[in-house]
Amino acid sequence: MNIPRLADAVGLIDEELVAARFPPQKRRPVRRVLIAAVCAVLLLGTLTAFAASGAGTALLAKFRKGEDGAFESGYDISAQLTPFPEDALTGDIREVPALIRRQIEETTVWSNWLPNNYVREFETAAQALEYVGLEELQPIRWAVKETGTTLSVFGGKRGEIVTVSIMTSLREGDVRLQAQASLRTENDSADAAFGVRTTEDVDYTEETFTAAGGFTCHVIRSTALESGNVTYDAYLVRAGILYTLHAAYPPSAAPLADELLHTWADQFEPEKR
Amino acid sequence: MEDGAIIELYLARDERAIGETEAKYGPLCRHVADNLLGNTQDAEECVNDACLALWDAIPPARPRSLMAFAAGITRNLALKRLRHDTAQKRSAALVPLSELSELLPDESIAPDAGNEEIGRVISGFLRRQSPEARCVFVRRYWYFDSVSEIAVRYGFTENKVKSLLFRARNRLRDYLRKEGISV
Known part of the structure; x- marks a missing residue:
């Protein structure tokens, strides 16, 4: 086999680049905690896990920094999401395919941005929901201060909408929250999977509870980060849409954080038949 | 420990x-x-x-x-x-190695450029890249991870990984030329 010299040269790059962690996401206010929505084909048999948990999500794997050579802690979750027809999105989001097509046309190999991703900020979650215009999306109404909402649309090669996520940041006392709704369209050929990563050495525990609307809420809690804060991520699937609540808080605020968790989960109304 | x-x-x-x-x-x-x-x-x-x-x-x-x-x-x-080991046929690194070979064939490397120097230039190049592009490049060409492994690791689609790699290779090719590594 011909091994190019460049392969040897790449092996001589600085150690710090080799040991680099996952790049921090700009919109994540919780320092050093990285959550990335993934649309990847995971050929794993998760149906048994779904059935066992009774939830619309299943824990695929978790890992801890320092174990088995891992240099970050985290876990992967698979979610049973309904692929919606693109036509079901009836709001102004229908302008996005044309915008993505323009991105694709205008991008060059020198661009420092990627096409196929449309991101828009809204003052409130309600405005973002209206923009999407999907009947099945449930608004969350609670007296927690919103600090902003980001809509992200991932498009395909022809601009078609593949996935949509709406993330709202909130704060209540010492508890910082992020509520997210994620959906996929018929243009998404991959099963939905979500990865949570942190560069710190933390462990995760899994639990479930049944919310007022009868939905199973799947909760994954982390041990304390270096900041002293602990976190949880709660997952609930309603009408084929994944709703996530992420919270980071000092242990002293745990009662408030758990109260917020249940307030959030109990809002999901049974699906209309 | x-x-x-x-x-x-x-x-x-x-x-x-x-x-x-x-x-x-x-x-x-x-x-x-x-x-x-x-x-x-x-x-x-x-x-x-x-x-x-x-x-x-x-x-x-x-x-x-x-x-x-x-x-x-x-x-x-x-x-x-x-x-x-010329008999080695199943290496997962066949594709990334060929990508590196296409990026800069051995015969295009300046005669006086040593591997240490090329590595230093590539380090400088990577520091100028976005964290995403940098991490994906390192996983592909240092660890020789597959595209699908990188996609799962970083929560990207495979298309996004391929796109990041394609652009990084093009930028690196130009950077190596400007730095006098390729002729």
Whole structure:
């Protein structure tokens, strides 16, 4: 086999680049905690896990920094999401395919941005929901201060909408929250999977509870980060849409954080038949 | 055990250093070797050789990152083995190696450019890239991970990974030309 010299040269790059962690996401206010929505084909048999948990999500794997050579802690979750027809999105989001097509046309190999991703900020979650215009999306109404909402649309090669996520940041006392709704369209050929990563050495525990609307809420809690804060991520699937609540808080605020968790989960109304 | 404590064991010529390194970074080193060699037994032998090489290298070396140092030695040994094993056909690294070869064929490298210098230039290039592009590039061409592995690791679609790699290669090609590495 011909091994190019460049392969040897790449092996001589600085150690710090080799040991680099996952790049921090700009919109994540919780320092050093990285959550990335993934649309990847995971050929794993998760149906048994779904059935066992009774939830619309299943824990695929978790890992801890320092174990088995891992240099970050985290876990992967698979979610049973309904692929919606693109036509079901009836709001102004229908302008996005044309915008993505323009991105694709205008991008060059020198661009420092990627096409196929449309991101828009809204003052409130309600405005973002209206923009999407999907009947099945449930608004969350609670007296927690919103600090902003980001809509992200991932498009395909022809601009078609593949996935949509709406993330709202909130704060209540010492508890910082992020509520997210994620959906996929018929243009998404991959099963939905979500990865949570942190560069710190933390462990995760899994639990479930049944919310007022009868939905199973799947909760994954982390041990304390270096900041002293602990976190949880709660997952609930309603009408084929994944709703996530992420919270980071000092242990002293745990009662408030758990109260917020249940307030959030109990809002999901049974699906209309 | 923390890296600093393991390195202290090496410096004290305490053989527990090898066991601690194997326990902590053995799986990662095996992953790199297996990516390159495509054979579990060869990868295992390569990691064993790397452990001995580490023992010989520290001291005098005192690596800042034991992980990068151990995996780097494994990578070098696996490349060396691959280079001399023409029968090796199942390497997962065939594609990334050909991508590197297309990026800068050996015959296009300036005669006076050494590998150390090229590595330094590539380090400079990577520091100018977005964190996403940098991490994806390193996972592909340093660890020789597959596109699908990188996609799962970073929560990207495979198309996004391919796009990041394509652009990074194009930018690196131009950068190497400007730096006088390619002719």
